[in-house]
Amino acid sequence: MVGKKDLLVVAALFVFALISHTEGIIGGREAAPQSRPYMASIQVQEGENLKHECGGFVIADQWVMTAVHCMPTGANGRKVVLGLHSLSEPEETKQTFDILELHNHPNFNSINYDNDIALIKLDRPFNTSEAVRAVEYLRAGGTNPGTDEEVETAGWGSLDDLGSRPDKIQEVVVEVVSSARCRRSDYFGRKFTTNMMCAHKVCPDPCDKPYKKEDSCDGDSGGPLLFNGIAVGITSNGGKKCGQIKKPGIYTIISHYTEWIDNTMALQPSATSDQI
Incomplete structure (x- = not known):
C-alpha cells in the first residue's frame, strides 16, 4: 500500500519535472518563434543526426559571432x-551552412576564457527573412x-545543472553584476578581466523564498547578451555554475574588439584563418 508520504514525494518529483522542462535556460521561458x-x-x-553544441548570432551577411571555447581546435x-x-522539428525557415572560415581570437586564454570571441564565415550568404537576419552589435x-x-x-x-536540454529556444532577462x-x-577573483561582464538574477537579500534563479547555462555559450536590442556580450562562461549566487554568467564585452572584428571580416580567405 502506498503511503501518504510516498504520494507526496511522487507529486513533488512530478512538479519538479514539469518546471525543469518548461522554464528553460535557468528560470527562463520559451521564446516566441x-x-x-x-x-x-x-x-x-x-x-x-546533428546535435546542438553551442550558440552564436548573425552580425553581418555571411558572418556569425560566437565564443572561441566552442571550437578551440x-x-x-x-x-x-x-x-x-x-532543434528537432522540420521547419521551412531553417538554413544549414558549412563553416568556410573560423577565426578564433589569437589572444584567447583557455585558463580564464579571456578574449573569448570568434567569428564564423558561412560557406554562402544566408537568405534574409523574418526568421533570419543580423543583429546590431x-x-x-x-x-x-x-x-x-x-x-x-x-x-x-541546459535547463538546470543536471544537463536537461530544451528542444525549443529559451530566453531570460538577467541583471548586470558589478565588475x-x-x-x-x-x-x-583574478580570472575575471576587464574584457568581461557578469550577469544573473538570484534571490535578493533578504531572500523571500521560493525564488526562481535565472542564468545562462551549458549549451548557451556563444550566444548573445543584449541590451536594448543590441548585442553587447557573448555568453562565455555561463555554464560552469548555472544559477549559483556567487558564480554569475560571464560574458565577453564585444565593444572591446571592434578593430579585430573589422579587420577579420575584411580579410580575404587565407591561411590565417583557423583550420576548419
Whole structure:
C-alpha cells in the first residue's frame, strides 16, 4: 500500500519535472518563434543526426559571432543552422551552412576564457527573412550596460545543472553584476578581466523564498547578451555554475574588439584563418 508520504514525494518529483522542462535556460521561458532571427545553433554530427553544441548570432551577411571555447581546435565538420526555433522539428525557415572560415581570437586564454570571441564565415550568404537576419552589435565608444541594468540572453542550453536540454529556444532577462563584485575572491577573483561582464538574477537579500534563479547555462555559450536590442556580450562562461549566487554568467564585452572584428571580416580567405 502506498503511503501518504510516498504520494507526496511522487507529486513533488512530478512538479519538479514539469518546471525543469518548461522554464528553460535557468528560470527562463520559451521564446516566441522567429522573435530572435539572429540566433544560430552550432551543431556537431552525431551518427546520422546533428546535435546542438553551442550558440552564436548573425552580425553581418555571411558572418556569425560566437565564443572561441566552442571550437578551440577548429570547426571539424560542424554545421551552423539559422532560422530555427525547434532543434528537432522540420521547419521551412531553417538554413544549414558549412563553416568556410573560423577565426578564433589569437589572444584567447583557455585558463580564464579571456578574449573569448570568434567569428564564423558561412560557406554562402544566408537568405534574409523574418526568421533570419543580423543583429546590431555594440562598437567601440558605445555605452555598455551598468550595474543592475537588465540585459537578456537566449539559447538552447541546459535547463538546470543536471544537463536537461530544451528542444525549443529559451530566453531570460538577467541583471548586470558589478565588475568589482565579480573580481572578489569569493566570486571569480583574478580570472575575471576587464574584457568581461557578469550577469544573473538570484534571490535578493533578504531572500523571500521560493525564488526562481535565472542564468545562462551549458549549451548557451556563444550566444548573445543584449541590451536594448543590441548585442553587447557573448555568453562565455555561463555554464560552469548555472544559477549559483556567487558564480554569475560571464560574458565577453564585444565593444572591446571592434578593430579585430573589422579587420577579420575584411580579410580575404587565407591561411590565417583557423583550420576548419
